[in-house]
Amino acid sequence: MRKEIQTATLPSGGHLLFLVLSALAVGVACIVNFSIRWVPWCNMSEQPFAQASLHTALVVLTVFCVALVASNMIRPRDLWRVAALCGVFFLGIPTLMFFRDYLVANLLVVLSMYNVMRIQDHPGEEKAKVFFASFFVVLAGWFVPAAVAFMAVVYVGVLVFSPSDIRTWLIPLAGVAASYILLVTYEVVWLGGDSFFPELSSRLFAMPYAEKVFKADGFYFYLVCLLLAWGWAYAKYWRFAWGETIPRKKRFFVISAMGLTALVIAVLLLRYKYLVVFFAVPFSVVIARFFAVATASQSKTMRWYLAVVAGLGLLFFK
Structure with a gap:
């Protein structure tokens, strides 16, 4: 029985070859990603090619070793998922470093769509789901303005799941208002309200206690x-x-x-x-x-x- 399990789990020669090729493919993709995303970093480095090659070699070795370790716990035919997961991780992290706003916006849109899909899951909570769906969409619009287009999906959800209640159609406006209030609060507390209340901001933060309370270094x-x-x-x-x-x-x-x-x-x-x-x-x-x-x-x-x-x-x- 143990021998059958080992035969079914340990990688054979063909699987090892597949892992090597997949790791090399990830390495090549990383080189392309380095050349596109990390050009400023390479220009500052004294030996950009050597450092990029070292990072790529580490990526290839890591993908291969992780797949070998996981091969003792999953079936060989599923090993491609390990290599793909490592590849996505190593390729995605450098890109996300340059597109953090898009990452946050996508996360907020996912939360919004999650609430849209759950409008009918709990009877009596439809308005709350619609409110939070619109609220998260507007928050995503702070990071990427194009994300506001998903407000149309919120109204489609209202049309599909709760079209008869007229109040439900007005709930997204409340979500927009709540997000705007949050924006104003953020401006006042963190940035001093320069964008909305410049005179109030200059008077409030000129008071002696401001540095000790609102802008204190300690917490x-x-x-x-x-x-x-x-x-x-x-x-x-x-x-x-x-x-x-x-x-x-x-x-x-x-x-x-x-x-x-x-x-x-x-x-x-x-x-x-x-x-x-x-x-x-x-x-x-x-x-x-x-x-x-x-x-x-x-x-x-x-x-x-x-x-x-x-x-x-x-x-x-x-």
């Missing part, structure tokens, strides 16, 4: 608020998980490990204040799980609590 206040919020939700989840089944206890320990990791990162790397975002992962998991089992009154309390925490974070984290 101690925000960190303390986030720690308190996370600890409160953690205590709620502790009471819920400890009296339940073994799988929930296991998830609880996983969340604990996530929270501990985030805390260690924030303490050891305090100067990199943006790493506080690692707190959002366990906090989101805890909150999502608490929402799933909370009563109506508890859910209302948690929503207000999250709104306050988000507002404080927006004002004091720069």
Whole structure:
């Protein structure tokens, strides 16, 4: 039996040849990508050809080795997926470095289309799905203006899934207004509101407390608020998980490990204040799980609590 399994999983001569050829193809494609995307970097380098060749060789070797390692876990006929995945990764990362706006816009469009496709999944929540679909489309338009064209898809979704309710047709306008409010808030808090309120901005940020609050280099206040919020939700989840089944206890320990990791990162790397975002992962998991089992009154309390925490974070984290 073991011999049959090894025969079915280990690559044969033909598969090895395929892996070599696929790795070489990825290497050639990387050379083309280097020449197109990394021309400024190559011009600054003293030995551009040698460095590009070294990077290409590392890519080829990595693709080949990863495929060999994976060959012991999947069938040989599926090994092309490993090579293709590595190729997409090594080809995509340099390109994404130059097209981050398009990447963010595509992600937001995906979130929008996801809400469109789920309009009818939960009766009574159609308007919320339409709202978030239009909201994400407008957000994507901040990064790539052409993404606003997907607003037509939102209205097609309304036409297909909920055409009879006239209020549903007006919901996308509310999503547009909400995204505009978010844009104005972003301008005021992060950029001083120069684009919208130049006079108010000059007066507000000329006050003595502005440098200590709105443009502070440290983030101690925000960190303390986030720690308190996370600890409160953690205590709620502790009471819920400890009296339940073994799988929930296991998830609880996983969340604990996530929270501990985030805390260690924030303490050891305090100067990199943006790493506080690692707190959002366990906090989101805890909150999502608490929402799933909370009563109506508890859910209302948690929503207000999250709104306050988000507002404080927006004002004091720069």
